Amino acid sequence: MRLTLHVWRQKSASDPGRMIQYEARNVNPDMSFLEMLDVVNEELTVKGEDPIAFDSDCREGICGMCGFVINGVAHGPRRGTTVCQLHMRKFKDGDVLYLEPWRARAFPVIKDLVVDRGAFDRVIAAGGYISVPAGSAPDGNAIQVPKQNADLAMDAAACIGCGACVAACPNASASLFTAAKITHLGVLPQGQPERADRAMRMVAQAAAEGFGSCTNIGECEAVCPKEIKLEVIARMNRDFIKAAWTNRGTSSATGGAG
Amino acid sequence: MELNSNLPTGPIESAWDRARFEMKLVNPANKRKYNIIVVGSGLAGASAAATLAELGYNIQCFCFQDSPRRAHSIAAQGGINAAKNYQNDGDSIFRLFYDTVKGGDFRSREANVYRLAQISVNIIDQCVAQGVPFAREYGGTLANRSFGGAQVSRTFYARGQTGQQLLLGAYQALERQVGAGQVKMLPRTEMLSLVLVEGKARGIVTRNLITGKIESYAADAVVLATGGYGNVYNLSTNARGSNCTAIWRAYKHGAAFANPCFTQIHPTCIPVSGEYQSKLTLMSESLRNDGRIWVPKTCGDKRPPVQIPEPERDYYLERRYPSFGNLVPRDVASRNAKAVCDEGRGVGETALGVYLDFSDAIQRLGASGIRERYGNLFDMYERITGEDPYKVPMRIYPAIHYTMGGLWVDYQLMSTIPGLFVAGEANFSDHGANRLGASALMQGLADGYFILPYTLGNYLASTKLDKVQTDYAEFRREEAEVAAMTKQLLAIKGKRTVASFHRELGKLLWDHCGMSRTAKGLQLAVTKIRELREEFWTNVDVLGRDNEMNQALEHAGRVADFLELAELIAIDALHRDESCGGHFREEYQTPDGEAQRDDEHYSYAAAWEFRGLDQPPELHKEPLQFEYVHPTQRSYK
Ligand SMILES: Cc1cc2nc3c(=O)[nH]c(=O)nc-3n(C[C@H](O)[C@H](O)[C@H](O)COP(=O)(O)OP(=O)(O)OC[C@H]3O[C@@H](n4cnc5c(N)ncnc54)[C@H](O)[C@@H]3O)c2cc1C
Ligand code: FES
Numbered sequence: 001m002r003l004t005l006h007v008w009r010q011k012s013a014s015d016p017g018r019m020i021q022y023e024a025r026n027v028n029p030d031m032s033f034l035e036m037l038d039v040v041n042e043e044l045t046v047k048g049e050d051p052i053a054f055d056s057d058c059r060e061g062i063c064g065m066c067g068f069v070i071n072g073v074a075h076g077p078r079r080g081t082t083v084c085q086l087h088m089r090k091f092k093d094g095d096v097l098y099l100e101p102w103r104a105r106a107f108p109v110i111k112d113l114v115v116d117r118g119a120f121d122r123v124i125a126a127g128g129y130i131s132v133p134a135g136s137a138p139d140g141n142a143i144q145v146p147k148q149n150a151d152l153a154m155d156a157a158a159c160i161g162c163g164a165c166v167a168a169c170p171n172a173s174a175s176l177f178t179a180a181k182i183t184h185l186g187v188l189p190q191g192q193p194e195r196a197d198r199a200m201r202m203v204a205q206a207a208a209e210g211f212g213s214c215t216n217i218g219e220c221e222a223v224c225p226k227e228i229k230l231e232v233i234a235r236m237n238r239d240f241i242k243a244a245w246t247n248r249g250t251s252s253a254t255g256g257a258g
Numbered sequence: 259m260e261l262n263s264n265l266p267t268g269p270i271e272s273a274w275d276r277a278r279f280e281m282k283l284v285n286p287a288n289k290r291k292y293n294i295i296v297v298g299s300g301l302a303g304a305s306a307a308a309t310l311a312e313l314g315y316n317i318q319c320f321c322f323q324d325s326p327r328r329a330h331s332i333a334a335q336g337g338i339n340a341a342k343n344y345q346n347d348g349d350s351i352f353r354l355f356y357d358t359v360k361g362g363d364f365r366s367r368e369a370n371v372y373r374l375a376q377i378s379v380n381i382i383d384q385c386v387a388q389g390v391p392f393a394r395e396y397g398g399t400l401a402n403r404s405f406g407g408a409q410v411s412r413t414f415y416a417r418g419q420t421g422q423q424l425l426l427g428a429y430q431a432l433e434r435q436v437g438a439g440q441v442k443m444l445p446r447t448e449m450l451s452l453v454l455v456e457g458k459a460r461g462i463v464t465r466n467l468i469t470g471k472i473e474s475y476a477a478d479a480v481v482l483a484t485g486g487y488g489n490v491y492n493l494s495t496n497a498r499g500s501n502c503t504a505i506w507r508a509y510k511h512g513a514a515f516a517n518p519c520f521t522q523i524h525p526t527c528i529p530v531s532g533e534y535q536s537k538l539t540l541m542s543e544s545l546r547n548d549g550r551i552w553v554p555k556t557c558g559d560k561r562p563p564v565q566i567p568e569p570e571r572d573y574y575l576e577r578r579y580p581s582f583g584n585l586v587p588r589d590v591a592s593r594n595a596k597a598v599c600d601e602g603r604g605v606g607e608t609a610l611g612v613y614l615d616f617s618d619a620i621q622r623l624g625a626s627g628i629r630e631r632y633g634n635l636f637d638m639y640e641r642i643t644g645e646d647p648y649k650v651p652m653r654i655y656p657a658i659h660y661t662m663g664g665l666w667v668d669y670q671l672m673s674t675i676p677g678l679f680v681a682g683e684a685n686f687s688d689h690g691a692n693r694l695g696a697s698a699l700m701q702g703l704a705d706g707y708f709i710l711p712y713t714l715g716n717y718l719a720s721t722k723l724d725k726v727q728t729d730y731a732e733f734r735r736e737e738a739e740v741a742a743m744t745k746q747l748l749a750i751k752g753k754r755t756v757a758s759f760h761r762e763l764g765k766l767l768w769d770h771c772g773m774s775r776t777a778k779g780l781q782l783a784v785t786k787i788r789e790l791r792e793e794f795w796t797n798v799d800v801l802g803r804d805n806e807m808n809q810a811l812e813h814a815g816r817v818a819d820f821l822e823l824a825e826l827i828a829i830d831a832l833h834r835d836e837s838c839g840g841h842f843r844e845e846y847q848t849p850d851g852e853a854q855r856d857d858e859h860y861s862y863a864a865a866w867e868f869r870g871l872d873q874p875p876e877l878h879k880e881p882l883q884f885e886y887v888h889p890t891q892r893s894y895k
Pocket of ligand 2: 055057059060063064066067085
């Protein structure tokens, strides 16, 4: 198989960047997309050209490190799949592919396809946790969780923080990401004491990072490699509005629920 | 160098209590005067950093990924053990202790393992309270499954993403401390050297992976929680970035490296498909609960699996090990897979594979029952191979997965360098020559949540530590060395890519120091590794500059270290004239092909001291005593 790649090349944050064309020859259908790029990079190196920078680590779809846009779709054409788990058998000989980094104000480009997603960590630091210092926990079975709630929490907790939702959203909103964490912790009994505060603070932080607001377009759900459901955003909005009304949150929220 | 393991004396059941009581405490008001560096944000590093910060210490935490949440612990699938005995099936702290010592083939310390088993129950409590969404029964209680090497059901899990959920719990605790200003998190920052002042670990030198800047950080103590070194084999189940650099450079500064040849090969991974392969994917051991492993009875039987009738299949694990069956420990399952493939009965295009068949389980539980338990693993298998495991049996083959060896530490988790603590997979402490499934997550969190917070305090309270600053000559010297190495890698401008060296090294080790080893093969490996290392330093081609993001340069530094570590692994494997756990020397086996230990001569941890690359390392032995679990030949029949 042979492919033509147009890849976004940008030396550093300050460089304007541009698309450059490469040929990928000898593409084996069993390769993952990133293995295909590894091979392209080895060939570039041998020719003395700077290899394409892209992020990856686990290469099994769980760490959330990889991610770029293929022909306008975050993580490429296969639903529920990160680029590291996308295999070349999904493409045809002669395909022309355009590879671009996530584009969002809150995710500045570092180099080529690599962006800075530090804003996500700061959203979690603002309240995406349950405060329980080591040593202070009761017996595990003292806290019983109905199976449905445990499953619902797990569905939301499956988020890998890759940023595809932001990249796909016309408003560059981080609502799916933020809401997934608010839902995960909010449906568990352990998460109740901080529930209102958590929603207020995380939503405020997301706005402060420059993520846009949610207008229910649903592109995020379509590209999410973990298939996190849009309904988490409704739960977040409910928690946020309730918290704002009862004014239980201690921090002042700037910006709307998403 | 002297190895003092600082093991507690007296009854093992109360040893950890006594040790804690004897430890010196840091007054709460004084904790904020101490700075601690934690390198690594996996289960061990994140839990340590968060907990130490909760206690009031100032923490600087480092990782090479763009976020601490991406540490390789995230990829653990199957579960975490704890001696809760919630199933009322006969489990106890003593049984988990017993299983772990036996599973480790009697090459670990009893006191450490007992402590681990005790702490296991607190870990589950802590994680539940943090909101880790463990699997539940309909009544709302925690669910369990079984794992290899155990006959009780003590493994807690969150679908097939247990590591992810445990790590996110620790990460969230860590981010809470970042938000509180108690932890300064430095992602995309790679530790490249350790700084000693007056013989104590007092800081590190790092490279900023975005700007390339070489920087120093000073502290009162340093914790390394940098994970395992399985990627020395190039193809492993580890993440692409997993490396040995931090522990290897600490070794070169005087920390002893213990049992480097104790590497674990996991029996259930997706087979290699081609030269371009960048990593191997694990199919969790939990699958062996419901999947049955088999190969055709006759060599070279190329029929599709469904066309091979029952009587012509060999369920070799069930046949050879009737009491444990498909749930024998990893080393045993891996060796048996290799044996049937060596006989020519392997399956798939390369004939390096065996079937893991779920058809019986699907009949019993229905496809939906199987999806509930392993859905994400089945999806992953389908994505990678293009085959549907609900319809055709999975093909699996062993791959490098975990490293039991690591920096030597005493009972307090301190290395032979005062003030340098090592946690998680990076140390050698608890798994002996073979780790049982679902025990690494347990160990990483035990180290971070419940051991280091005490032992580090004890060190700080009992040691005189003058203030040090990063403009000291010791820091300047290390910075200069790191910068020189970086420049040198870029200056070689040879003909071969870094990746090609990594591939060649990996193949060499896999062939001669993988699932089975011989003295002759290991001698050859030592020579070849040296030659390859020489070629690397004259013929590697690393493009780009040092003052920018340069992924080839990062990889080159890691491969340079692997090329040195590989030699130590082979030397260690060569010196250990016995078979134990994951270390199988063909010369030492029982008549029916099981590992034959030599307790009289090798019942010790081998701790190696660096003496320069042109000198052989020096071996120090820490003898192992077994008072509670008497060494026997492991039998899973
Ligand atoms: C695919 C897979 C599945 C597994 N499944 C299970 C399971 O079901 N149950 C179980 O018990 N165990 C399992 N294990 C083993 C277990 O996941 C690991 O042993 C464990 O998570 C290691 O944790 P750690 O904290 O020691 O290291 P890691 O999680 O590897 O973290 C290492 C950290 O160190 C940082 N780091 C490394 N080098 C440097 C450097 N030079 N400078 C700065 N930072 C650095 C990294 O950025 C990272 O943050 C599995 C392992 C794999 C590979
Ligand atoms: S590299 Fe980890 S999700 Fe793709």
